[in-house]
Amino acid sequence: MSPAYNFASGPARLPDAVLERAHDTLLLRGADGACALERPFSSPAFRATLERARQRLAALLDLPAGYRVLFLAGGAMQQFSMVPLNLLGPSRRAAYADSGYWAGRAIREARRFAEVAVVARYQGDTPLAAPPLENWRLPDDCAYCHITPNETGEGIAYPALPNTGAVPLVADATSCFLAAPLDISRFGLIYAGAQKNIGPAGLTVVIVREDLLQREARYAPAPYCYRQQLAENNTVNTPVGWAIELAALVFDWIAESGGLAAMAEANRRKAERLYHAIDTSGGFYRAPVAHGHRSPSNVRFQLTDERLTEPFLQQAEAAGLTHLRGHCHVGGLRASLYNAMPEAGVAALVAFMADFARRQG
């Protein structure tokens, strides 16, 4: 393994132990002559993999009764249409909170299928802040309320979940899923693209409360219908078999590492260390997000002297600290600190930042 630390926002670094386990077994063809990449979906081996992935995820999340889990091909973006196509039911209305770039894309896509009411907005001036949690006016006949609890691009995280009463809360949790314990009972539906804390790109986990499956998805293409996917055991469309297998390995790794509480504790330490380095840099670095709204997963920062951004990125990369460029819509710098980023990676970044500042000063 290379000593480089890859801070990409996703597809992101996978745990070394998972990659090594995948490597060890990649060429192993079982008694049925198929290795993991060749597993037929009708085989008991594939069904066992799927069930193992489901059970391990349920155990990690302490999944309450009445929820179902899907492992769908594709990314979270697909859910931007799949959610309205499945959950609108007889209503045409849905509520969305606009917390930044990804919420904005979810809203744009939902508008093609629904009347969207934007019920809260993030504060876009520095310091940036998540949408306020009070005074959400959910429209009558509102089928659901969609939030993006962690904005990967802006580096904003909600300090708490909104209370939407009887309206099902739907969340794009792509960049915070499995980074900390999560009370699934707060959600009607929650989804997350795999390429942050779950596994390789091209897979999305969806957890849905069973009562929402009663809604009719008349205009959904078959692979987009949650109910049909559950009825056909996740195989309406070709499942991404090996990615599901890798996800099961990641779930094992999380459990062996102490579970979600241990992840949250390590993630808190990593984020605190990096934000502290930024805040105590004497203004050389700046974090544009307000305290209490700063994402522990995606740490955004800037150089006060913006002319130093490119030299910083070049020198960091030469030092093995890679993919630190900010999201293209917001610029600046970003370090994504998902579960697989070791604390040593953050220590190396903080040391490099101090050294870079010293050399400029």
Next chain:
Amino acid sequence: MSPAYNFASGPARLPDAVLERAHDTLLLRGADGACALERPFSSPAFRATLERARQRLAALLDLPAGYRVLFLAGGAMQQFSMVPLNLLGPSRRAAYADSGYWAGRAIREARRFAEVAVVARYQGDTPLAAPPLENWRLPDDCAYCHITPNETGEGIAYPALPNTGAVPLVADATSCFLAAPLDISRFGLIYAGAQKNIGPAGLTVVIVREDLLQREARYAPAPYCYRQQLAENNTVNTPVGWAIELAALVFDWIAESGGLAAMAEANRRKAERLYHAIDTSGGFYRAPVAHGHRSPSNVRFQLTDERLTEPFLQQAEAAGLTHLRGHCHVGGLRASLYNAMPEAGVAALVAFMADFARRQG
């Protein structure tokens, strides 16, 4: 590698050389700190992979000018809705040929979005045969005509392509793609799930003629819009990065093995050998598909004494000849002979079949 020969219809056996190359590089993190499973989509490394896969596929197919290639997350089933959602345009009508199980599923899904005219049907009595190629009455305002040139379940292949005149021909080529040279200029759009001759499951290749991209896909979810996928360089929805990388390795392997002409020649030899063994078994085995309509990719056969089917499957598996059970909707036996099945695998199967017959006799 295990000596077992896996005859699954898909996800199918991958070439040993490709698996070994993937294994050799799985843990290699590049200068940017990311291995193939971690490659960010915004990285030059990912764009290079995508471009390499496109160029190698275009070279194999001798792709004519005016066609575009997409590598989409998900399986071919997704195309059953994606095709009508993109190609219907102002028309509501499309023509479909019903050649068996998979064509039937494509028709069922298309009916949710289009007025479907079934313009030809396969012969369902033994001997089975592909739809006749004459007298297709394409409706006025017909947006396209969809065929399934190889039916994976029934083991039926069209002896030639139909002539649909000015109506764009659309094909689900999942189980015959890259098994032989193909004149892409005959098609308006052709698609193939990866898990037969392209790579691992969860990826679908779509090749579309540029003029068809002008049609408006008003009701398509964003990841389902060919035009948008092409405009955003295949990344509207999270691409299955590693599967694309593996596909590029498979394309290399085909080229190094002599290209599609060499694949076709080997596939012809393999299929002939197996069908010959069936036809000369003195009625012990039977192939239900008519000569000239027999799929070289999916060889269907039966034991005349059906009580021997389960013992055959059990003993074959014990002999390392696996996944020979026929499609659940048609029963019997099936050996899928995609590019990665070596001739030695067919030889072993033929020897086992003769031995099994001898032992019963």
